Amino acid sequence: MSMQVTCHTGGRTFSLANPVMSAPGGVGNVVEFRHLTDLTKLGAVIPNSLMNQDGAPSAATKFCCADAGFISAYGANNISLQNFIDEQMPLLPDGPKLIVDLKARTMAEMAEMAALAAKTKRIDCIEINLICPYGTGEPAYYSDPDKLKRLVGGVKDVSGGKPVIAKAPGGDFSMRYMAEVLQESGIDMFVSFNCLNGCSIDIRTRTYRCGAGGGGGFFGAGIKPYALSRLREAASAFSIPVIGAGGINSAEDVIEYILAGAFAVQIGSANLKRPDFMEKLLVDLEKLMNELDIHSLDEIRGTAKVAHVDAR
Amino acid sequence: MNQATIKDTMVRTAEPFIGADGRIWKRVSVQWENLCYAPGQYVMLAGVKCGADWPTPLTIQRATGDRFTVIIHPDCPLYGLKAGDAVAVWGPNGTGVAMASGETAAIITDARGCLPVRPYVEAFGDHLSGVYLVGGGDASTVLRADITEKADDPAELKDRAAVLNADKVLMALPVGLIVKWKQAVPDDLAARTYAFIAAKIACGVGGCKSCFITSGDRSFGFPVCCKGPMLPLTAVDFARDQDSLIHYI
Known part of the structure; x- marks a missing residue:
């Protein structure tokens, strides 16, 4: 039995020791968790989204619990890519692949950061966060096919052969459109889900509980059925590997995502339930694979069938 | 500082009592052998499969032998915990305000602020110059200390x-009252004041940034969960950060 996952993309073979990686968003630089969990066991680690300058977390309430999840509105909640490379990356253990998720205010800024990531040996993959341009108030690049192609093309040009991943923006979008444009741009992998928009109101104070604008991203177990259906759509629309994300809280959820076609999975909200969540998830996943007689995750990928009445 | 660890453990006892605000609070003991902590530190505690699996920061009230004790307010999602419930706990987290030999401290709190300041009352003992209660309530039973004086403001x-003569003033009040104090007192007294900063702590390890405040000399700010939750009053720019300081531990 092996938890290793392998794919072929962009003319190369890409493997992870297992399908579990952190999602950018709630894990800081990942190193904050190293005293409480064994990071070497993970397939990959992704720190919070990095920009070309230090961020400034929102001065509003950034987090509130909601039914079956939470709402968060952190703002630009990480240091710069350069500072991450200089100060935090050396604290990461060897073993798991390191993927950096990049947000930028302009295409030039994104390409500049991608070039820095490409020449940094410890960084294995570059993830373009499609919430770009970030924080400028301009329309998202992904809504314009030409701009999306230029965004991805600018990163591919300087990526030095490292795999380039695109992470879905928050909210809704056409998966078929995204697949067409991104694959024409030469993207190597796609992350099928980011978050839904959410808000919550304290009815006693009549104020929104979270976010400078009164809302944020909704994460957690409550979004899993929707996020899983988006993964399924993406696995059908894209011919490249698709990474699943959204509401994964158990080993059973991981198997569901793989059966629906995920190459690997990003774990976000569950890391806030306990800092060693991903390590425990891997223990549970191994047990579950044994129980279900699954020898390889690669073998079961995308094999879920629609149940017909006769077969039930 | 004590290195935080994580454990899967269980609730040993959950005893209701009348809290300082007149509501029914719970004193909950959790199995954990020989927990080393400093007064003011807290644990993150999450119920496992009891409908309250998002962690909540809870001030460590006491640790003896095979267990530690926290106090749970009825507004806390963990209020329903009972003896035998499985919990995940990580800590001790944060830093406490240390007292040098011979130093004295005054404590100013409201009824609900008893939760984070109670360990200081117990630890400071003879070094307490006074305990002051702002607003209503009956804090003396919870704090196990005489209230020196009550005040509305x-x-x-x-x-x-x-x-005035205390080396340190420790304060646990709603943010609006902390700001009023800061505005009313001379600079040297403000410099000796430490305030419980009620930011929303979600991960407890400085990762998620939920509790980051933007004050300080770093543009990126700092995590209340690691540097606090009791912070020097002068370290916090309330004009910038008060919108995020609404949650009590």
Whole structure:
């Protein structure tokens, strides 16, 4: 039995020791968790989204619990890519692949950061966060096919052969459109889900509980059925590997995502339930694979069938 | 500082009692052998499969032998915990305010602020110059200390000798009252004041940034969960950060 996952993309073979990686968003630089969990066991680690300058977390309430999840509105909640490379990356253990998720205010800024990531040996993959341009108030690049192609093309040009991943923006979008444009741009992998928009109101104070604008991203177990259906759509629309994300809280959820076609999975909200969540998830996943007689995750990928009445 | 660890453990006892605000609070003991902590530190505690699996920061009230004790307010999602429930706990987290030999401290709190300041009352013992209660309630039973004086507004207390002469003033009040104190007192008293900063702590390890405040000399700010939750009053720019400081531990 092996938890290793392998794919072929962009003319190369890409493997992870297992399908579990952190999602950018709630894990800081990942190193904050190293005293409480064994990071070497993970397939990959992704720190919070990095920009070309230090961020400034929102001065509003950034987090509130909601039914079956939470709402968060952190703002630009990480240091710069350069500072991450200089100060935090050396604290990461060897073993798991390191993927950096990049947000930028302009295409030039994104390409500049991608070039820095490409020449940094410890960084294995570059993830373009499609919430770009970030924080400028301009329309998202992904809504314009030409701009999306230029965004991805600018990163591919300087990526030095490292795999380039695109992470879905928050909210809704056409998966078929995204697949067409991104694959024409030469993207190597796609992350099928980011978050839904959410808000919550304290009815006693009549104020929104979270976010400078009164809302944020909704994460957690409550979004899993929707996020899983988006993964399924993406696995059908894209011919490249698709990474699943959204509401994964158990080993059973991981198997569901793989059966629906995920190459690997990003774990976000569950890391806030306990800092060693991903390590425990891997223990549970191994047990579950044994129980279900699954020898390889690669073998079961995308094999879920629609149940017909006769077969039930 | 004590290195945080994580454990899967269980609730040993959950005893209701009348809290300082007149509501029914719970004193909950959790199995954990020989927990080393400093007064003011807290644990993150999450119920496992009991409908309250998002962690909540809870001030460590006491640790003896095979267990530690926290107090749970009825507004806390963990209020339903009962003996035998499985919990995940990580800590001790944060830093406490240390007292040098011979130093004295005054404590100013409201009824609900008893939760984070109670360990200081117990630890400081004879070094307490006074315990002051702002607003209503009955804090003496919870704090196991006599209340020196009650006040409606903390600013009324700024001229009291026990406050003026204290080496440190520790404060657990709603943010609006902390700001009033800061505005009312002279700079040297503000510099000796430490305030419980009620930011929303979600991960407890400085990762998620939920509790980051933007004050300080770093543009990126700092995590209340690691540097606090009791912070020097002068380290916090309330004009910038008060919108995020609404949650009590």
